[in-house]
Amino acid sequence: MSLCDDLLLCNFPKCRVKLSGYAWVTSCSHIFCEKHGDMEFSQSPATCPACNNTLSGRMDIARTELSPSEEQKAIILSGLRPEIVLDICSRALAFWTYQVYHERLYQQYNYSKAEQHLKQMEKLYSHQIQSKESELAGMKGEVTTMKKLLEEYKRNYSELSEKLMERNREYQKLQVQYDKLKLRSLSLANREAAANRQQGNPPRMRSSEAPSPPFFCSSPFDDARNSAFCSPLNRQEQHNAPSSRGFKIMRM
Structure with a gap:
């Protein structure tokens, strides 16, 4: 703080406003703004808000003008002896x-x-910052790992795409061969049918189109010739009935 340029500050706690105009000074070398001086020094006995000293003397508290006029400066110390003026000045400088x-x-x-x-x-x-840097390093490692996995997936995808294209080409070749064989089979069947019509023979039926022979099945209990399943009642009915009832099932 410069001794000439800056102004004094109020010594009241939490105030510290720059002083100008009028201020309150105490014998304990403290100074207060006019607002807090009026508020604190209106009580009796007064107490210094800065050091808690009791200010009971008549000259322990004084209200002073910080910027006196030229007339006051000319007359305020007039008539005093030089040693008194110097004493006053030294005390004022000590306060400052x-x-x-x-x-x-x-x-x-x-x-x-x-x-x-x-x-x-x-x-x-x-x-x-260290914690975040460690987290960042871990995330960079994860990014590197994910990039490697991505490259591997790309390679696998390209390989699978090539294999799929190769399989599609093979499938198309097989499809073409199948269509040729189908057309060839149809043409042979048509020529064979035309030749049979010219000779007057009915067209031969393929083995897959031939009807299946009937399949007959009879119950073993109703077969009188089967001695293992023949009961006395069946033996008696053998003379009465010319044949036993059979179950006829045709395989489709």
């Missing part, structure tokens, strides 16, 4: 130096506090 010193201590305290907070945040962020 005290304020500057404590403001510097306050700024250093804030700086150290902010620096500690910054170190904590840097440590936290560095830990998070």
Whole structure:
């Protein structure tokens, strides 16, 4: 803080506004803005809000003008002896130096506090960055693995596509051969039928179109000639009935 350029700040906690116009000063070398000075020093006995000292003396608290006019500057110390003027000036400079010193201590305290907070945040962020970097490395590995799998799938797909095309070509060749054989068989059958019609013979039936012979099956219990399943009643009915009832089944 410069001794000439900057203004003093209110010493009230959580205020710290730049002072201008009028201010309240105390014998314990503290200064307050007009708002907080009026609020705190209206009680009796008054107490300094900065150091909690009791201000019971008549000159322990004073309201002063921070920017006096030229007329006040010319007359405020007029008639005083030089040593008194110097004493007043030295005390005023001591008050200003005290304020500057404590403001510097306050700024250093804030700086150290902010620096500690910054170190904590840097440590936290560095830990998070390391964690994210490890996750990123893992994800890069997964991406590399997926790329390899994708290339392998592409190769397999191309191989299967080539095999499928080859099978399609083979199928088309077989289809062409089948169509030729079918046409040849139909043409031979038509010529054979035409030749048979010219000779007056009925067309020969293919083996697949020939009717199957009938298949007869009779119950073993009704067969009188089967001695293993023949009962006395069947033997008696053998004289009465010329033949047993048979079950006739025709295989289609």
